[in-house]
Amino acid sequence: MPEIYSGEVLENRSAGELFLLTVSIGKSIDIIPGQFFLIRIDREDTVLRRAFSIFDKNDDRLSFLYRVVGKGTGWLSERKTGYELNIFGPLGNGFSLVEGRSLLVGGGTGMAPLYYLGKNINGDVDFLLGAQRKTFWSEELLSRYRDIGNLELVTEDGSSGKKGLVTQYIKNACYTKVYACGPMEMLKSIDIDVPAEVSLESVIACGFGACRGCIVETVSGEYKRVCKDGPIFDLREISI
Amino acid sequence: MPEIYSGEVLENRSAGELFLLTVSIGKSIDIIPGQFFLIRIDREDTVLRRAFSIFDKNDDRLSFLYRVVGKGTGWLSERKTGYELNIFGPLGNGFSLVEGRSLLVGGGTGMAPLYYLGKNINGDVDFLLGAQRKTFWSEELLSRYRDIGNLELVTEDGSSGKKGLVTQYIKNACYTKVYACGPMEMLKSIDIDVPAEVSLESVIACGFGACRGCIVETVSGEYKRVCKDGPIFDLREISI
Amino acid sequence: MSWNLCGIELGSPLVAASGPLGWGKEFFEIFSTDGLGLFIPKTVTLKPKVGNPPPRIVETTGGLINSIGLENDGVYEWLKLEDLYRSLDIPVMASIAGGSLEELSTLGEIMEKLDYIAGVELNLSCPNVEGENWSNNTTSVLEATREVRKTYSRLLFVKLPPKDNIFPYIEASRSGGADGFTLFNTLPACDRIKGGLSGPAIKPVYIRLLKEIMEEIDIPVMASGGVMTEKDVRDYLYLGVKAVQIGTAFFKDPDIAKRIYQELQ
């Protein structure tokens, strides 16, 4: 059951072009990979919390990996050690875990939920992470992914790993399952035969399925709530 | 002539219950004691700058002494070394300096403009500073005042210096001039024969006398602009 | 403390506004009624409504534009929540809207039978549904109110939009049988999407409109618009309203009612 936690900032530092935030919420809770938390932005000009997928969990410590894109994440990046963040979660459905060999594809900040997912998968894990350029990642961050799986990088400018878009390098191969997270265009251009689950984004208001503000249209024309029916959807459900 | 400066934060640290901010604006400018600067608050939910009296000036370095009372000063207190503040000034008329013996009375943050004033007065300077309690000031801050004049303290709870309100201890004595700064009620209860100048506060919008937002009513019933006709007024002008 | 909303005892002046918390199912799974005096589920229509296409929410400076379009599964699904509403330790007021007088009449009839409903809030003011805005002229406000009044005999509040000249609308609705008013629904706005603006940005506008109303006429009012803090609640209560609704603030703090209620003590 989601709850509101006071999360004391233990660490909030840059990692490449991203920030890595770790908070302590005082107790250990169950979180399914792919679930997210809503962090309150303590500014008067914002009324919505901001959604962040769980990046990692250790005992009572939750970690988030985020990119500064606007006022909410900008504010967040300025929080210092000791600041008490108001954190609501875990929310959403989470990935369904299967055994066997999995491919975890992340475009940009889409890599965030894949670490905790990889940690929880019972079987071989291949990471395929894409970014615009090499500086997007810190070496330390990448080494954490390497610790739990095989890591392949793709950069748009070719400054690290393969050159191009991450989706060009998805091979059908012998995967039991593909998990993907990243911009909508990336997700839509995934073309594979294996079962795939993707994590979607949408502006989140309530976060628990009540307000119907976060809906996306599915292939069948039905509206689904990203915050409650998702954020994890079967790739085939997503309207193209 | 007032200008917009980029002021690099050199120091912004607490001093008792106050904060002491020092910025470098890259050149040395003329400032009359009692003049103020408008600091831009880089938040979307504020449209007005915040006014701060000049506390001290050394070459291209300007210092301000302020108390955190709301969102603007709260934001300001979080600025770190290196932050480029957008600073507009100097604004207002400033105190008129006379020779002889002067009494400089400050209630609470009203002490801010008195330091630079004391530094610029040609003659004996007696400071009479009041606060609720001893912890309001840091010893270091008080010693700066002591360096340039005699310092007498008054606290409401008697935890330092005399007990009571600062206005109880204003003696007519042999002063050429009295300068006072503090809350309106304090200024209104000043009852002396010597010429006195006081610094007033009002919500400031334009800061250069154009918008007529900051007016106060004078004894004659006339409206005067705090930002342009003031913030320094002859005590007798102030409506009681 | 105890508040009285036209005969209904409220343990708190704080009301969960219709919409942000949906029908309450998901909310009350996680949170309690602590701090709340009244719960108003999201507006119910006779038939299910799919609502507007995405995006439905845009944040603006100090506000939020929403264009949900009254998405809901219709009154017959809503009736299935009877057990939930009976289990709450606070009264529940139903919010209803309809595209025709017949629909309103039927909804009134349905509500009349529900003893677990303390009253009805007739939503005549949703800015996000084309062609269903009854508040464009006083005649339709009168007719809509009268229609519900015909079939619904208990407490009837009418929720109106913020308008510069609201008096004739209030008069029309009163003569149609309204007992009180919820003032106001969201403020029409546009930033990428057209919708209704809520949140702190609108509060000074609503205070002004409400002040003029409260100084002029004596009607039971629930205020709605921009409440984020205890001070906001006090500002509204000071104008003489009976209760204060909270909407958008639940997004920032799902436990806002509890916190504000404690601060009000």
Added chain:
Amino acid sequence: MSWNLCGIELGSPLVAASGPLGWGKEFFEIFSTDGLGLFIPKTVTLKPKVGNPPPRIVETTGGLINSIGLENDGVYEWLKLEDLYRSLDIPVMASIAGGSLEELSTLGEIMEKLDYIAGVELNLSCPNVEGENWSNNTTSVLEATREVRKTYSRLLFVKLPPKDNIFPYIEASRSGGADGFTLFNTLPACDRIKGGLSGPAIKPVYIRLLKEIMEEIDIPVMASGGVMTEKDVRDYLYLGVKAVQIGTAFFKDPDIAKRIYQELQ
């Protein structure tokens, strides 16, 4: 780039709105016209006005309530600024207001003689002056416009308040002889003081109102309300307005016009 406001060439679509910069004397001592296409001094009345008692300004979330009450030294003092206005390298449009038709007529007559004035903005919408609000009904809007039109033959803009149903007012003013409209003055609001709300909080509301107008009728419009950034200017220009006024943003950044103009390039 070059913009055309009903025949007047503007070097920039950015206009200094009437009020925040007063009559310009203090502003142009410190700042240049860089980035500005037009300057509109604070509204001038026939006789001096002392304005409203303090406090006159309250900051709200993302906005500002002002209640200056049209304080100004009257048109005869204003006429002494001829040299300043002649010395500016951008056109100046006079903003006028009056409590009676006679006053408006006299002001029109005075303006007619001033060859250094590019046009007149008739302020029918100040929310802070009791009894002088011409915008309460269409008849007085028509009469006021017609009265100024009788004596003033050149470019005449009329500044209206934000209203939900503005069309009849625009029609009335057009038939009274208005060439164009400044939309809108501040939004009536209250937070400690009653006054007009300006700043970013109002922009989504104004965009919505203006969008509906621009989609419906083809009239020259200067937009006013909540512009803080280049994006805000573009949002208004996108609706088809001829120019965009900046008011409150000058308080945050006295050099805002220069900065936005550079960003627009």
